[in-house]
Amino acid sequence: MYQVVNERRSDPDEFKRLLADRNIIPEAELEREVEKYWKELDEHLKLAETYEPTESVFRGAWWGFTAPTDSITTWNTGTDIALLKFVGRKSVSAPEGPYKIHPHLEKTYVRNRLERITKGKQLDWATAEALAFGSLIYQGYGVRLCGQDVGRGTFSQRHAMMVDPDSAEIYVPLNHLDSKQSGFLEVCNSPLSEEAVLAFEYGFSVGSPHTLCIWEAQFGDFFNGAQVIIDTFVCNGESKWLIQSGIVLLLPHGMDGAGPEHSSCRIERWLQMTDSSETKVDGDDINFVIANPTTPAQYFHLLRRQMLRPYRKPLIVASPKTILRLPTATSSLNEMASGTSFQPxxxxxxxxxxxxxxxxxxxxxxxxxxxxxxxxxxxxxxxxxxxxxxxxxxxxxxxxxxxxxxxxxxxxxxxxxxxxxxxxxxxxxxxxxxxxxxxxxxxxxxxxxxxxxxxxxxxxxxxxxxxxxxxx
The missing domain is CATH 3.40.50.11610 (Multifunctional 2-oxoglutarate metabolism enzyme, C-terminal domain)
Structure with missing residues (x-):
């Protein structure tokens, strides 16, 4: 077999012989064309020795962005309380007319949120998230939320999209903040195909840096279905290609008796994949951020910081399960007001x-x-x-x-x-x-x-x- 392979002409030579045998192109002319082509390749190879590439990052949609430095910066991610109250009320509003909110949601979700927004206290996790989304949308940013059952939320906590129980009409309240709004919330309930979904969302975050792209795993344990995308792109896309991404991964985490497949987002693995130093102080130029926030306000600031900084870094959040509704795990509007920020x-x-x-x-x-x-x-x-x-x-x-x-x-x-x-x-x-x-x-x-x-x-x-x- 090897002898047959060695004696066989290369495909270009065989094709050249066929052209000549069929009198399509004379062999001498073919030789001239091949020589001309190789000469052109050699000339370009010589140019490569002195070629200075032009900077390709921070162009187009990325105009105005910068590279992070090796220092740690703090950002004012709070916003006006009046705006937060406006967004909070709008986040549970329904259109006028025959549209109907499910009675259970009306009682346990809508009324509770309106009451707490009015008081400005005891705001739960989902409310803080809605305030972060809505305030960013009001400022012109887009928000894209993708994952399994993210519209409702795995733990029935979010309800970013409402469904009329009679007509099945879908309504996304945060897309109706203002008639002139330029930012919108995209809610994408995806199938259990973590690798494909995360790959798409990572690409979306690279192509649209002014959109807060979030992928939420149904449970944090499920991220391993997308391990190839995480290892190849999320963790080191910037290190390899200078391509920034502000993608957010929400990975529900917590040892609450749910067993080995529904308890851990494997924080240890994520920490091992960072380029954090054991011997010197880290800076903003770390390859990605890992957070385990314990209050709604902290989560609010993390989400807003993703968009307000002049650079993008992936954010991995060990998000909560049992404390989503824990009475002691609440925040006030004052903790999200102008002048406040995320506390490490x-x-x-x-x-x-x-x-x-x-x-x-x-x-x-x-x-x-x-x-x-x-x-x-x-x-x-x-x-x-x-x-x-x-x-x-x-x-x-x-x-x-x-x-x-x-x-x-x-x-x-x-x-x-x-x-x-x-x-x-x-x-x-x-x-x-x-x-x-x-x-x-x-x-x-x-x-x-x-x-x-x-x-x-x-x-x-x-x-x-x-x-x-x-x-x-």
Whole structure:
């Protein structure tokens, strides 16, 4: 076989022979054309040695954008309270006429939101999200929300699109803020095809930098269906090709007894894929942002920051499940007003620094379980500090916290995830190298799966973690 292949003429030579044999083009003329073509290729190859390419980024739709720097910047992502109230009311409005809102939504969703918007307090997660979407749309940005059942929300919390129960007519309230609005909300309920959907949304974010493109997984665990797109484009598209993307991935995360396939967005994997440094302070030029926000206001600021900064970075959010409606996990309009911004670290709102002997760092919804037990114990010697943004690692804010609680002698990282998961391995080395602070680990032991599938074991583990945090 090899001999046959070696003796066979190349396709160009065979084609040249056929042309000559059929008297279509004389062989001498063909030789001249081939020589002419090779000469042209050689000339261009020589030019490549001195060629200076023109900058291709920040043109067209990207005009006016910049590259981020190695410093950390803070952005005023709050907005006028009057605008927030206007958007809040509009977010649950319905068209005049025969259109009908489902009675259950009218009672449990529309009325509650209007009441809380009027008071300006106890705003839940979905309300803060609607305020972020609506305020951006009012400013002329587009918002695109894609994923499985995103219109309603996996946990029936969002209802960005309403459906008349009689006529099945769909109505998107935020697309009717003003008759002259230029920004709109696109709600795309997609099939369970994570790779294809995320690939499209990533491309959309690259082609339309003035649109907030969001892909929400039904559960955070499901992102692995799109791992090829994440590894090839989301995590390092800018590093390889200078192509920025502001895509947002919402990955519902939390150890709440739902079993190994519905508990974890594998924060540890995302942290491993960042180019965050273990030995120096991170800057805005990190390859992507990883956040685990614990309040609606923090989520509001994260979404608005994606559009208001003059550059784009992918944002990975370990989004909530059980705290979507938790009474203690609410925010006020004042926390979203002009002059406010996202806080990478949230200090303890009740601890008295002079009394604190134990400093506990945590991230995500685990904070609320810790705070509830601390209140039950009447513990005044423990401060609970939330790391809301894991990458870029907020070393400056953490240093301020450590300096504030200068009487603390015990330093703990408490997490609900297993030891080989969650943020532990990422934060531990950075606390040691950058803060000179050794942390004691409190959390679940190593496990091959993200979570146990046995309810009794889950409950026992959760109780053990909470008790150990306050007894160490």
């Amino acid at each position: 670290v949230l200090d303890d709102p009740v601890a008295v620094a002079s009394e604190v002997e134990r400093l506990v760092f945590c991230s995500g919804k685990h904070y609320y379980a810790l705070a509830a037990l601390r209140a039950e114990l009447g513990d005044t010697k423990t401060a609970l500090v939330r790391v809301e943004e894991l990458s870029p690692f907020p070393i400056g804010q953490l240093q301020e916290i450590v300096n504030k609680y200068n009487r603390a002698r015990t330093f703990i990282w408490s997490q609900e995830e297993h030891r080989n998961g969650g943020p532990w391995n990422f934060v531990n080395i950075r606390f040691q190298n950058l803060l000179g602070l050794p942390l004691k680990y409190i959390g679940r032991k190593e496990l091959a799966t993200p979570a146990t599938g046995i309810a009794q074991i889950h409950s026992a583990e959760a109780k053990e973690i909470l008790n150990a945090t306050f007894s160490s």
